[in-house]
Amino acid sequence: MPSLLALRGGAPLRTKPNPPWPISDANDSERLTAVLRSGAWSFDGPWEKEFSRQFAEYCGAAEVLCVANGSVSLELALRALRIGPGDEVIVPALTWVATAGAVVEVGATPVFADVRAQDWCIDPESVRARITPRTRAIIAVHLYARMADLDALGTLAARHGLHLIEDCAHAHGFQWRGRGAGTLGVIGSYSFQQSKVMTAGEGGALICGDPLIADRLYALKNCGRKRRTESCFGFGFNHRLTEFQAAVLIGQLARLEAQRQHKEHLADQFSALIATIPGVQTLPPQPQVTRRTMYGFPLRYEGSEFARAPVDLLVEALRAEGVPVQRTYDVVYQSPLWTARSRQGSHGGSSPESGQRCPVAEEIARSGLVLLHFNFLGEAADVSELAAALAKVQQHAGDLRMEGLKRTLRHAGAGLLRELALRS
Numbered sequence: 001m002p003s004l005l006a007l008r009g010g011a012p013l014r015t016k017p018n019p020p021w022p023i024s025d026a027n028d029s030e031r032l033t034a035v036l037r038s039g040a041w042s043f044d045g046p047w048e049k050e051f052s053r054q055f056a057e058y059c060g061a062a063e064v065l066c067v068a069n070g071s072v073s074l075e076l077a078l079r080a081l082r083i084g085p086g087d088e089v090i091v092p093a094l095t096w097v098a099t100a101g102a103v104v105e106v107g108a109t110p111v112f113a114d115v116r117a118q119d120w121c122i123d124p125e126s127v128r129a130r131i132t133p134r135t136r137a138i139i140a141v142h143l144y145a146r147m148a149d150l151d152a153l154g155t156l157a158a159r160h161g162l163h164l165i166e167d168c169a170h171a172h173g174f175q176w177r178g179r180g181a182g183t184l185g186v187i188g189s190y191s192f193q194q195s196k197v198m199t200a201g202e203g204g205a206l207i208c209g210d211p212l213i214a215d216r217l218y219a220l221k222n223c224g225r226k227r228r229t230e231s232c233f234g235f236g237f238n239h240r241l242t243e244f245q246a247a248v249l250i251g252q253l254a255r256l257e258a259q260r261q262h263k264e265h266l267a268d269q270f271s272a273l274i275a276t277i278p279g280v281q282t283l284p285p286q287p288q289v290t291r292r293t294m295y296g297f298p299l300r301y302e303g304s305e306f307a308r309a310p311v312d313l314l315v316e317a318l319r320a321e322g323v324p325v326q327r328t329y330d331v332v333y334q335s336p337l338w339t340a341r342s343r344q345g346s347h348g349g350s351s352p353e354s355g356q357r358c359p360v361a362e363e364i365a366r367s368g369l370v371l372l373h374f375n376f377l378g379e380a381a382d383v384s385e386l387a388a389a390l391a392k393v394q395q396h397a398g399d400l401r402m403e404g405l406k407r408t409l410r411h412a413g414a415g416l417l418r419e420l421a422l423r424s
Ligand SMILES: Cc1ncc(COP(=O)(O)O)c(C=O)c1O
Pocket: 069, 070, 071, 072, 095, 096, 098, 099, 141, 167, 169, 170, 190, 191, 192, 193, 202, 203, 204
């Protein structure tokens, strides 16, 4: 039996600092200096054009348009599809709030569909059950390290005349049956926020194969301007990316493929190592996914093999051992970030989510773990240590339970003392 849990004063299993993130090198500095000196810091500059071309090629997309971030990109996708008040958009209950927030932002109503236990992505059966005459679109999120079932969703969307939007904020480099993430839906949306597999601190991109919709997207992100001329095309706002971000993204893309393959290999090693730990489950592989990127590493744990320790304590114990782990996203409609304003819709729409619970998503949010960040799978030794730490915590699950009870008693005791002090 390994030593005492770090949470209870033992030595942490992993003391090595996590690999740095984000990654940059001298070429990035050179490009940034070149942008600085060029005086062309924004407005369809050469770096943005070059990055868009390269990223489109990498994804196998007809076109890429860069925008300010991956929330705005979703909003613009909906606007370009003329979705607004009175319309419903089906979104997964388990995702970052921006997926549903974008729907609220355009005045439409987000309708939450459940996810599947096998991939944590939107469940086509649940989507089917939520389609109404007002439904206009489905947003499929490729979550953590899995893709939503684009075969079933594509069929469903075609049958009901709905737009399929792919939220690829976690899916840089993914392919479904040989086709890049974002190219199977009418629009694909990417984020380049700090934690993402490719990042410029902030940033986003839209993939679109329909030239008319791409023209609308361009106008929407660029103050209504028509492409290549200054004449007005319609309503738009400023959601542009800067040349500095584009210059950084070129370096990120250049690194992506090697990085992706390396992490995939380490993730496979990690899966094999943790397969023997009682009560730890990974998600099954997806045969349709022909290229895969690890963003987060999703894990389930069996409460009975962890002495029914609450998930927060498990997270704390793993972190104390030096394992960078966190809980999954909240179910959107239970998130503290999903406020009354979101529920009502910022333009008067109303959300029916209160009557439509998503039990699978709720269960995953209660007991799912994400071993973040993909960058922490640094090298083979890291992977062994991470797995050993997980095994250590499982072997000491009884102690974890004791720690939980101790805290509950301490908390109750403190409450009692406060009560007595108030009464005396
Ligand atoms: C699934 C998903 N969609 C959308 C977004 C929004 O992207 P951004 O942070 O660039 O606005 C995120 C970002 O975390 C995300 O994880």
